[in-house]
Structures are given as C-alpha cells and as structure tokens.
Amino acid sequence: MENKNIITYAAVCVAIAGLFFSSVSSVSAATLNAEPTKLTVSAGEEARVVVNIIPGVNEREYTAQVELKYPSDLFKFETFSYNNKWVPVIRSVYDEADNGDVSIIKTAGYPGGFTEPEVFGVAIFTAKRSGTGTIIFGNNSFILDAYNNNTLVGATLPSVVSVRAVGPDASGxxxxxxxxxxxxxxxxxxxxxxxxxxxxxxxxxxxxxxxxxxxxxxx
The missing domain is CATH 1.10.1220 (Arc Repressor Mutant)
Structure with a gap:
C-alpha cells in the first residue's frame, strides 16, 4: 500500500513539474503579430501591414525571418521597409518577393540583440479588386537567439484585410x-x-x- 502511495505521489509531482516547465517555456517563447488585424481599403489603394516581434521573457533575440502569405488574386506586393536597426539579409532564400507567388520572405539581423518588442518592418500591398482576403505568417518564419535556436512558437491571429468595392465617380x-x-x-x-x-x-x-x-x- 505504501509503495502504491509513493508511486501516486511521484506521478503527481512529475505531472505538476511538467505543467510548470511547459508554462514557463510558453511564456518565454517569442511570437509574431501583425497590425492591424482588420483593414478596409478600396481597389487600387495601399494596404499596410506592420510586423511586430515580441521576444520571450528574459530572452535576447538576434535574427528574424518573416514569411507573409497573401492571396495574389486580391493583392499585389509592392515594398517592404525594415525598421530601426535591422540589417537586411539580401540573399536568395532569405529575401524572396515574387508577385507570381503567394508569399514574401524577409530576413534581417538586429545588432546587439533586443529584449523588448520591436517592429520588424512594414509590408505594403495594393488591392487589385474588391473582395476579402487574409494575410498570414508562413511556416518559414523563425526568430533566433544567441545560440541560433529558434524561439518562435506561434503567431497571433492573422491580419484580415477586407477590400471594399469602389463607389460611383464623384466627379460627375x-x-x-x-x-x-x-x-x-x-x-x-x-x-x-x-x-x-x-x-x-x-x-x-x-x-x-x-x-x-x-x-x-x-x-
């Protein structure tokens, strides 16, 4: 009976420890998010999506790669502007932007690293026509720490961009x-x-x- 109690207590302790360490790892992990989560533009107008990086608790991040996937039938990719100290990696695979594709990939390093939320950059698209599309983060995204470990575990809700139809000509x-x-x-x-x-x-x-x-x- 005592052995069974010891085994039961041990199992409970292991379960509690597992929950603790999983919660700690989830809290300390880095994340991506896009702003705004909802945006309305007219066909022919620009849609700006701001990409933010939130480092993990007590973590210093150094490198980030962001993949943005978008519906190419609704949007045309125009430009991507990096923010602040980011140093772009302009090489094949790390810097991809083809309007014939459905995604763009942007990679950059942050000298000295960062421990607070940072704006990675701003992606600008042009709406081709009326409709509703979703711009999301792709699986090729990653955030690296000093040991080149990928600390990215997730992203926030996708950036939903609604494109409204253009009204009648107001000049007549x-x-x-x-x-x-x-x-x-x-x-x-x-x-x-x-x-x-x-x-x-x-x-x-x-x-x-x-x-x-x-x-x-x-x-």
Whole structure:
C-alpha cells in the first residue's frame, strides 16, 4: 500500500513539474503579430501591414525571418521597409518577393540583440479588386537567439484585410447634384448651408408660381 502511495505521489509531482516547465517555456517563447488585424481599403489603394516581434521573457533575440502569405488574386506586393536597426539579409532564400507567388520572405539581423518588442518592418500591398482576403505568417518564419535556436512558437491571429468595392465617380455633375439634394449625413457645415439655401430657393420659386386662391379670383 505504501509503495502504491509513493508511486501516486511521484506521478503527481512529475505531472505538476511538467505543467510548470511547459508554462514557463510558453511564456518565454517569442511570437509574431501583425497590425492591424482588420483593414478596409478600396481597389487600387495601399494596404499596410506592420510586423511586430515580441521576444520571450528574459530572452535576447538576434535574427528574424518573416514569411507573409497573401492571396495574389486580391493583392499585389509592392515594398517592404525594415525598421530601426535591422540589417537586411539580401540573399536568395532569405529575401524572396515574387508577385507570381503567394508569399514574401524577409530576413534581417538586429545588432546587439533586443529584449523588448520591436517592429520588424512594414509590408505594403495594393488591392487589385474588391473582395476579402487574409494575410498570414508562413511556416518559414523563425526568430533566433544567441545560440541560433529558434524561439518562435506561434503567431497571433492573422491580419484580415477586407477590400471594399469602389463607389460611383464623384466627379460627375449627376453625382454632385445627388449629393446636394440627398438627405443623408452632411460632411461639414458648408454642405449643410448649401443644401439649406438650395431648398429655400426652391420654396420661394414654388410660392411665386403657385396659383392664387379662390378669394383673389372672386375679387
């Protein structure tokens, strides 16, 4: 009976230790995230995605490779700008950006390392058409410490980019007239005054042109 109790206690201790070390490792691991998580642009406009790196607790990171996967039917990759002290690795495999593909890969080192969250860079895409797409981190992403160990264990929710359809041409006279006489939300005070004066003129014209009453006809 005592041996069974000892085995039970030992198993419990091992389980607790396993939970402890797994929680410590998950807390100290590095992560990636993209901002904003939701973005709305019109077809032809730019979509900017900011890539952030969050190092693990008490960890100093030195090198990062980020793979961004995107729907090439909705977006065209334009440029990627590194932030602050990052030194880009401009070599094949480490620096890939082909619009015929569905992903880009950017790699850079951080001299002296960093222990606080850092902006890795900004990726700029152009929306080709209306629709909804998702820009996510690829499996080729990694973050290396001083011993070249990959400390990256995950990434936050993907950056969802919604592309809305472009509205009618606002330069045409028909659209301008519709904007004046519509009863929607007025963008500013000048617009409100213009609409008020327009309606006032219409009312004055109406009063001037309406038929006279029966009493005036009888006289």
């Amino acid at each position: 006279p028909g659209y301008a007239l519709a904007s004046i006489i519509s009863f929607g939300v007025f963008s500013n005070t000048i617009t409100f005054i213009s609409v008020f004066l327009f309606l006032l003129i219409l009312y004055i014209i109406y009063l001037a042109m309406r038929p006279k009453g029966k009493e005036e006809d009888e006289e």
